[in-house]
Amino acid sequence: MSRLELDSVQKTYDGQKILNDVYLHCSTGEVVGLLGRNGSGKSTLLKIIFGSLTANSRFLRIDEKVYTGSKTIRDIKYLPQDSFLIKSISVKSTIKLFLSGEYSRIVLELPIVKPLLRERVGHLSFGQRRTLEVLLLLFSESRFLLLDEPFNGLSPTSREIISQLIQERKEHKGIIITDHDYRNVISLSDRIMLMDNGNLRKIDDLDGLTSYGYLT
Numbered sequence: 001m002s003r004l005e006l007d008s009v010q011k012t013y014d015g016q017k018i019l020n021d022v023y024l025h026c027s028t029g030e031v032v033g034l035l036g037r038n039g040s041g042k043s044t045l046l047k048i049i050f051g052s053l054t055a056n057s058r059f060l061r062i063d064e065k066v067y068t069g070s071k072t073i074r075d076i077k078y079l080p081q082d083s084f085l086i087k088s089i090s091v092k093s094t095i096k097l098f099l100s101g102e103y104s105r106i107v108l109e110l111p112i113v114k115p116l117l118r119e120r121v122g123h124l125s126f127g128q129r130r131t132l133e134v135l136l137l138l139f140s141e142s143r144f145l146l147l148d149e150p151f152n153g154l155s156p157t158s159r160e161i162i163s164q165l166i167q168e169r170k171e172h173k174g175i176i177i178t179d180h181d182y183r184n185v186i187s188l189s190d191r192i193m194l195m196d197n198g199n200l201r202k203i204d205d206l207d208g209l210t211s212y213g214y215l216t
């Protein structure tokens with residue numbers, strides 16, 4: 001088992017504190033659900049963990065190795081809200097480009113992917129592209145995944161397939177997931193954390209989400 005640990009994360013934008021001394025951990029074999037209102041700082045936190053955004057302060061450790069500064073780390077992959085795919089190449093080429101042999105073969109054979117293989121990425125619908133992006137991360141070799149709104153634009157069937165694959169792939173990975181489909185996040189997650197006024201609160205049940213004003 002591997003463990004990612006994040007401590008003392010502070011982030012200020014234009015003098016306004018967005019993250020206030022955040023602590024979070026995630027181990028391989030678990031899904032951590034990150035909930036919070038619009039603008040509460042969820043994407044900011046994921047980008048800081050990934051290393052694409054610099055924090056005022058950040059302590060990041062994976063097992064015994066400590067990472068300083070804001071470099072990206074091979075062992076962490078981030079699904080951003082915006083697409084990261086090359087629009088002019090086919091789905092098949094995209095899968096071969098991003099995934100190594102065995103995982104590439106598995107994804108090429110998935111029933112949800114097979115009918116799309118010859119399509120150019122730029123011709124996919126929003127939901128088809130999002131599904132492909134999530135699959136590329138789930139079958140990557142990185143031990144930790146940060147999924148920022150993976151269910152955005154997905155039909156109920158695609159949501160079910162992706163949720164099932166997240167459950168299967170978490171055996172090898174630690175996954176931090178944020179999405180406004182909070183019911184799905186809750187059903188997938190082993191632990192729920194709520195971003196509230198720059199702090200992360202551990203949530204045990206729906207009453208916890210109500211008491212912090214996330215649900216009414």
Ligand SMILES: Nc1ncnc2c1ncn2[C@@H]1O[C@H](COP(=O)(O)OP(=O)(O)OP(=O)(O)O)[C@@H](O)[C@H]1O
Pocket residue numbers: 013014018036037038039040041042043044045
């Ligand atoms: N580059 C930036 N410059 C200034 N403020 C920013 C910048 N990026 C984000 N913010 C602010 O930081 C706060 C947190 O934004 P963030 O995108 O992390 O929220 P979020 O919880 O992911 O929101 P959502 O659920 O709507 O995606 C917001 O108030 C946002 O306006």
